[in-house]
Amino acid sequence: MALPLSLETTSAAPALGMTLNKSIIPIHYSLKIIPCPISFTFLGECSIEICIAEPTFDITLNAKELNIQTATARDHLSSTDYSVTATSVRYNIEEETITLEFPELLHVGTSWILDIVYIGLVNDKLNGFYRSAYTDADNNVHQMTTTQFQSTHARRAFPCWDEPSVKATFSLMLVVSQEMTCLSNMSVESTTLLENGMQQVTFLKTPIMATYLLAWMIGDFDYLEAYTSGEFNGEPVLCRLYAPVGLAIHGQYSLDLAVKSVEYFSRLFNIPYPLPKLDLVAVPDFSPGAMENWGLITFRTYALLLDEYGSNERKREIAATVIHEISHQWFGNLVTMDWWSDLWLFEGFATHLAYIVVDELFPDWDVWSEFVKRIQIVLAQDALRTSHPVEVGVANPSEITQIFDEISYMKGASVLRMLSAWLGQNQLLRGIRTFMLKFMWGNATTEDLWVTLAEECKVDVPGFMRQWTRQTGYPVLSITELDESTILVRQTLFLSTGDVREEEDQLLWPVPLALTTADNPTEVRNIMLDSKEMILKVDTTRWYKFNMGQAGFYRVSYPPKTLDLLGQTLLQQRVNEVGHRIETLSAADRMGLLTDAAALVSSGNAPTSSFLTLLKYFEDEENYMVWAELSLRLQELFSVWLEQPEAVIKALKEVQRRLFTKIVKRLGWEFPENEDQATGNLRTLAIRYAGRAGDTEVVNEARRRFRIFMTNRDMTIIPPDLRFPVFEIVLRTTVGVEEYEAVVNYYRETYLPGEKVVALTVLGYGHSLELIRRTLAFAISADVRTQDVLTAVSTLRSSVEGRAELWNFMRHHWDILYERHCDDIRFLDYFVLISVASFSSLERYREVQDFFAHKDRSSYERILATSLEGIRMHILWLERDRQDVENWLRKNGYLVDEQDHGQDQSKSSVSTLSDSIPLSAVNEASPSSATLTSSSNLTLAETTPTSMDIGDFNGENYRPPTCYYNSGLMVALDGLDCSQSSSFEEEPSFSQGAHSPTTTQVSTGTLLTTSSLRSQSRGPSSVSSMSASPNGSPAMPLYYYHSEEHQGDLPQQQHCGHAHSHNPGYIYGQAQTLEEQHRFLNEMPHENQLHQPQARVQSFTEQLQLNSNVVSRTPMTTKSTLTSRGRTLEGDMELLRVNED
């Protein structure tokens, strides 16, 4: 489109009143943090240099769960050393702010320093300043603490102006035990050893940056290091990869990637890497996939470390994640979004850039085909009415959290790729370079980028992009052939429910058509469709294709005849006379044909049989990505048809088996050395899908290898890439518990994060009722890390019974789940999604609707509405095409036994009244029409985080099952227990058999602490398991911590769950269900009865005094509030003051 530009400012800025008053601006923060490893609290001293632009009596800044002890404002340049102390603190819990009220007017000036002393929590919520722990290969438990501040959690660690545009510099000092390694954004400036075994570590001052990018970490780590060449980045930059002790050796792959990426981006942006060092750290407990803290990038261990058993898929995922985060060091950290509504631009760009870099580093990976595969997730999400625009206004923290979704990341990346295809990649990157130079060290909006690109490229970038980023959804192009040389192209809003209303179809997008015809298959005609319809001259007797290269974010609906011509083109383009493949249509284009056809049948634009027919053109396909896409589309069909009669399912499996068995026969089970990655991936995929379809040879071979592997731990018998499929096939096709238990044991035994995830994920494929229940119980047991609980249960969706049990589980435990996780949107979102989104019957639809009808849905309502809309789509699809699919299966010889079908009628869904689910029902479930939704993948009901349809795994948006449901840790948090014994200290005395005087202490706050239970299994104790409850019901497995030496050490009242007297050898029971835990917690003395607040602080003080002689105590009574796990404790708190000398 041509100039002139008509620019208007974006409407996505925060509304008035949503952010802090800008008449007070922070310049520099000096932070001193003294964590208490025993009480899980920390003492903070924060001195903030501020500018005051208007005289004021009070200062409001963000703070959450911080207990302010004193606050003083001083003018450090005034001759009289003028200072004024706040007389009161107002806590606004809802807005997460504190207001410091001063008795005197603070005058206008730039030399104010605000000194705040406060106490905070080292929580277990995986955000703010939180604690984690891991066990190394020698069974030593290592405690660590770390931070996660994006989006709005810096306020949990220090009072601040916690907004991305309020940038400042930071100086950090940590006072911790001398054995601990301390890391932060910058290098260590100095370390001072204190007399009491403590050290004071000071870090260099950071450059100006946003609060959410600050980070620190305290713990035991190993590391690898390397330097960049310095060729493009000023001087060589030290890059280190830190990991839990013993694991850094698995970091070489990521470290190499990091060094290459730093070089790449230094060159691309023409700006040297801005900090003196870059650390990548694998954190054992971590909520997102990774976080781009400036100079200290944090990752899930799984997202950073690659052991020798890592599959090719994981190599790709890790590369995408590491490069994404490193691109943020410039695009995000150096230039930062002005407000969270521009998050999409930075996430979308980082995602897009990662693909560009991976393509450059690994040209044979065919990343753009992978991109096409990946965006199918967001294309599905964006085809529901519950979707939202890429640019979306957000105000409060929960809204901000909800936009870390596929729309921000992948639709963002897609529209940028479309822009790149339109402008040319080099033009786009040149524009980005100009943009970076213009806004470095500052903030920018989406509009700022469009304007810069428009100036650079002399085209109407804003005009092109606004419709794509400000309108929800995308179009489908319907092609009508008017005669043999003319077609009509018409754009319509695409909805997967297929019921677009006239008033909804008023939206228009500028659509780059990228048309290629059979006359000239190498030419792409760049035509822009910027109206509703357009007539084009095309020879309709031969094939033609739109969206060549699949860079456009839209779908195309061809007449059946043309689709058939395109299919035949695939068959004809096999091999030329010298044996080389000639591909008229690239892999991406072939995937485009498939996915558009699949989407159009689920929306009712075409019958499902047309998709099944199209599959025949892919039988000889050789490209892995195309097969991967095909398998997902089949999977989607299976998921919706799952409750159909057995004969139909069997017939569909036969379709799948015939497609994939052929590949297994061709490629075999072995991975020859020097084989290209794509072939290896195709073998893995084919084995998995042939096995899922029940191919006898594949199943038998999988079982054979599984047996040898589990007997001898022979790692070579199942190559790394086949570990997941083999485990899955075995668990899917067995009803015995032996194999299941072998996997559980492997999970417990393996030390490698990747192997643990594989083992945990496949448990959900155990499909007997007993195994399903065991999986649910195991997921919430002490064996499973907080962050991994939902990983363990998400695969339960693969069976009808699993779906039903998961849904029952969620309903029965909802109140407790909600109470614990109401401020953890990711958990609730994902739990709701996996529990309900796969359903495809009217009964379930109503159950879901009824269940949530009278609940407070504010923190998950978008995902619920999206899930309901998805179920509605499934019902409509089934009702429309159930018969069509059966007819096709019969006609093609897959469905022969009429009798089977008849016998299984009872299993068939009885939902046939699509019109009884009116459109308005969706809105009823979600009365507030907020414009947010969360990441969902309705079409991939059965996908699992480790099968890694790459879409699930990228940077911070890695959203498998994230949560912190840990069966016991919360107890320690509640307690704020600062008395003489800690959960960590008492464990050894417990497990080593000392009849410790702290036994009572165990009972009050730490009995259920999972880490304590885990560590007790060391030494003379051991973990054993039982598979039935004492009353004989076929219930949850019970995991008892078995210690023969110490039977009876604990008073009876500490036992929980089941009676232990029946098992004298088992002294210690772990609550296996939420009810048990709840009951146990209720039976415990209330925390207020245990420890008066006064006592807490007293002991914290004593602890500090024990640990550090620089601490003294000045009593002062301050009315204050301390929030712990949603509860508010009010009390007289003592002031703790740390002398500066």
Ligand SMILES: [Zn+2]
């Ligand atoms: Zn990111």
